[in-house]
Amino acid sequence: MSNAAQIQPVLDRIDADFDNSLERLFALLRIKSISADPAFAGDCRAAADHLAADIATLGFATEVRPTAGHPAIVAKLNGGGAGRPHVLFYGHYDVQPVDPLNLWHRPPFEPAVTDHADGRKIIVARGAEDDKGQLMTFVEACRAWKSVTGSLPVDITIVIEGEEEIGSKNFVPFLEANKNDLKADFALVCDTSMWDPNTPAITTSLRGLVYEEVWIKAANRDLHSGIFGGGAQNPIRVLTRILGGLFDDDGRITIPGFYDGVKDLPPDVLAQWSKLDLTPESFLKPIGLSVPAGEKGRLLIEQISSRPTCDVNGIIGGYTGEGSKTVIPAHASAKISFRLVEGQQPDKIRKAFRDYVTARLPGDCTAEFGDHSSAPAIALDWNMKPLAAARRALTEEWGKETVLMGSGASIPIVADFKRTLGLDTVLVGFGLDDDNIHSPNEKYDLKSFHKGIRSWIRILAAFAV
Numbered sequence: 001m002s003n004a005a006q007i008q009p010v011l012d013r014i015d016a017d018f019d020n021s022l023e024r025l026f027a028l029l030r031i032k033s034i035s036a037d038p039a040f041a042g043d044c045r046a047a048a049d050h051l052a053a054d055i056a057t058l059g060f061a062t063e064v065r066p067t068a069g070h071p072a073i074v075a076k077l078n079g080g081g082a083g084r085p086h087v088l089f090y091g092h093y094d095v096q097p098v099d100p101l102n103l104w105h106r107p108p109f110e111p112a113v114t115d116h117a118d119g120r121k122i123i124v125a126r127g128a129e130d131d132k133g134q135l136m137t138f139v140e141a142c143r144a145w146k147s148v149t150g151s152l153p154v155d156i157t158i159v160i161e162g163e164e165e166i167g168s169k170n171f172v173p174f175l176e177a178n179k180n181d182l183k184a185d186f187a188l189v190c191d192t193s194m195w196d197p198n199t200p201a202i203t204t205s206l207r208g209l210v211y212e213e214v215w216i217k218a219a220n221r222d223l224h225s226g227i228f229g230g231g232a233q234n235p236i237r238v239l240t241r242i243l244g245g246l247f248d249d250d251g252r253i254t255i256p257g258f259y260d261g262v263k264d265l266p267p268d269v270l271a272q273w274s275k276l277d278l279t280p281e282s283f284l285k286p287i288g289l290s291v292p293a294g295e296k297g298r299l300l301i302e303q304i305s306s307r308p309t310c311d312v313n314g315i316i317g318g319y320t321g322e323g324s325k326t327v328i329p330a331h332a333s334a335k336i337s338f339r340l341v342e343g344q345q346p347d348k349i350r351k352a353f354r355d356y357v358t359a360r361l362p363g364d365c366t367a368e369f370g371d372h373s374s375a376p377a378i379a380l381d382w383n384m385k386p387l388a389a390a391r392r393a394l395t396e397e398w399g400k401e402t403v404l405m406g407s408g409a410s411i412p413i414v415a416d417f418k419r420t421l422g423l424d425t426v427l428v429g430f431g432l433d434d435d436n437i438h439s440p441n442e443k444y445d446l447k448s449f450h451k452g453i454r455s456w457i458r459i460l461a462a463f464a465v
Helices: 003-016 019-027 038-056 134-149 173-180 235-244 269-278 298-303 346-359 385-398 412-421 446-463
Strands: 060-066 072-077 086-092 112-115 119-124 155-161 187-190 201-206 209-216 309-317 331-341 365-374 401-405 424-426 443-445
Touching: 003 019, 003 134, 003 446, 019 038, 019 119, 019 134, 019 446, 038 060, 038 072, 038 134, 038 155, 072 173, 086 134, 086 412, 119 446, 134 412, 134 446, 155 173, 155 235, 173 412, 187 412, 201 385, 209 235, 209 346, 235 309, 235 331, 269 298, 269 401, 331 346, 346 365, 385 424, 385 446, 412 424, 424 446, 443 446
Parallel strands: 086 155, 086 187, 187 424, 201 401
Antiparallel strands: 060 072, 072 155, 112 119, 119 443, 201 424, 209 331, 209 365, 309 331
């Protein structure tokens, strides 16, 4: 029997066993696997052990492997014969802290299905969406395939880490040390979102990141503005003038060479995005705004997804306490982040920014810089065969055309897979913008969990064709 002919019985199995799928998710959600707090290190280990034991029941050769921090899971199920696609699925079992606890409507590690204000059924718990609910859609799809057919349509390696929420600082060395064991044709990540509750999406691009800090220094101490005002250089004035010059009147970034290598969207993708009708009314009004602040002449969806950006994230300088203190500060600083797109290199952007600042320093001022993080942008080949297969499968399950969307955020692990393992990544997720990830009352729509499992059933079958 072909994979296509087997799909319906497997989908039926998902529907019939959904209550058990939900309880298995709840069992994982009850584990307080907060990676940022050393007090929960034992819970992180318990989550890894729990997941490994569950995945092992599906016939995967499963190990909990140590890292320099929280452990990782590697599970492999091959043996379908030569020529079959081999996919590497990635997820993470660690979760964010729950603070502030008083804003939760129920205990964060006591999952429950409740009613959303608009009538949707939702799963509420820390990790419900990010990323326990998402990764369990894939595990449950594998379970259904094995239960009905005794096998899987493709060879699969599952790797699950426990430090994504704290920057995966020990995971890249883990990838390097285990790369011979993680060979595959391409990777899958289920840690992204849908376009809306009824429209599936594949994230085809991720913006990169450069995060800089700059200190402008002048006098050797804070100065009395009545004595030195008008004669001494003021670092706050210098800094704000430089920052203010980063943008022209059309919202373009003025750093020389900043747009080198930046390409426009393919016409067919731009046409699809235009039809999505993301408007200031729908996107900005809920946060109290109304006017897009990006490059003029660009769609709002381009501004937030596929165009590079610069944002000043914080400024510090002078006296900021209660009352007044008439000083000219000795120094002032700012934190600046750049979101990059394909064609931009983090190192070149960092150097261009520093050169821009240094060239604009007046006499008696110096600049010092500090870099906090960087990651390159990622863009998939629009004609990538696994992407096209996943797109068809999602459209079939949801009954709506799958949106190929860009993400304004960064997911560094995708760049790590490319750099360390040589793998492109297909990003399919079922989260929604109102899931409150990293916030109190995190939730995952029950529909997202149920149809997410069904979607992976169809996607795995599509990969095998």
